[in-house]
Amino acid sequence: MLKVLITGPESSGKTQLAQTLARRFHCPWVPEFARTYLHALEKDYEEEDLLKILNGQLRLQQQYPKTPLLFCDTGPEVIYLWSKVKFGHVDPFIEASLRKYYYELTLLCSPDLDWEPDPLREAPRQADRDFHFEEYEQLLKNLGRPYLVINGQGEQRAVAAVSAVERLLNTVTKNKVSQ
Numbered sequence: 001m002l003k004v005l006i007t008g009p010e011s012s013g014k015t016q017l018a019q020t021l022a023r024r025f026h027c028p029w030v031p032e033f034a035r036t037y038l039h040a041l042e043k044d045y046e047e048e049d050l051l052k053i054l055n056g057q058l059r060l061q062q063q064y065p066k067t068p069l070l071f072c073d074t075g076p077e078v079i080y081l082w083s084k085v086k087f088g089h090v091d092p093f094i095e096a097s098l099r100k101y102y103y104e105l106t107l108l109c110s111p112d113l114d115w116e117p118d119p120l121r122e123a124p125r126q127a128d129r130d131f132h133f134e135e136y137e138q139l140l141k142n143l144g145r146p147y148l149v150i151n152g153q154g155e156q157r158a159v160a161a162v163s164a165v166e167r168l169l170n171t172v173t174k175n176k177v178s179q
Contacts, residue, residue, distance in 0.1 A: 001067055002172060003102075004165060005075045008109030008150075009132035010121045013157060017109060017150065018073040020158050021165060028064055029071040033057040034078075038120050047087045054079040054094055058101065069169075076101055081135050086122075103145070105168045107161050108136055110151035 006018045015032065022029035033056035038045060054076060064070050076097040083090045111129035123129055140147045148164045150157055 001065070001070055002104045002168065003061070003070050003072055004168070005072050005077075005103035005106040006109065006161075007074055007077055007106060008136055009111045009129040010123050011113060011115050011118070011129070012109035012111045012133070013113050013150075014109050015073050017107065017157065017161055018071045021071045021161055024158075024162055025069055025071075025165065027069040027071070028067055030057075030060045030064070030073060032073045032078075033060050034074070035120060047083070047091075050079050050083050050087075051091060051093060054097060058097065061101075069165075072103065075103065077136065077139055081132065081139065085132070085135070099143070104172075105164060106140055106145055106147035107150045107164060108133075108140065108147050109157075110149055112151050113153070 004021070006014045006021075008014055018029040018031075034053045037049070037053050037056055041049070057074065057079070058076070061070070061072055061075070076094065079094050080090055080098045083094055111126070111133050115124050115126070115129075123132060137147075137149070148160075150161050150164075152160065
């Protein structure tokens with residue numbers, strides 16, 4: 001299975017992009033577990049909730065073992081950065097998960113879209129979103145993960161993402177043929 005991670009700061013179009021790609025490639029997408037968890041929590045989240053959210057996200061991703069292509073709306077990197085920014089440190093399990101779970105491609109969504117208010121979002125200022133974007137990009141570089149920045153408005157954003165996934169699929173197909 002090829003897993004494509006879609007990540008980035010709040011209100012950067014991750015969910016919409018995951019849904020668009022899933023429709024385009026006729027395959028499933030894994031929603032962001034944090035939304036379901038936090039809506040049901042009925043109180044402010046605490047640091048230990050991040051471990052529950054991470055485990056829930058990973059469990060959702062593992063529900064698709066026979067799918068050839070899977071789009072993941074966030075992964076361990078979100079919990080890692082969320083923990084670092086919100087609580088000033090990262091639990092060792094979160095750090096280990098960040099290194100353990102691999103995605104063949106990461107689409108890093110730029111915060112160049114208009115802010116959309118949402119009660120679960122915490123960083124409405126553009127400067128904060130830009131800072132978080134830089135943190136995501138630096139983390140991906142430090143991990144040596146293949147990624148592509150997705151920016152632009154509307155169809156331009158989707159076209160760039162579709163093109164990146166098609167390149168991934170073509171590379172995998174060429175590698176299989178040459179073996």
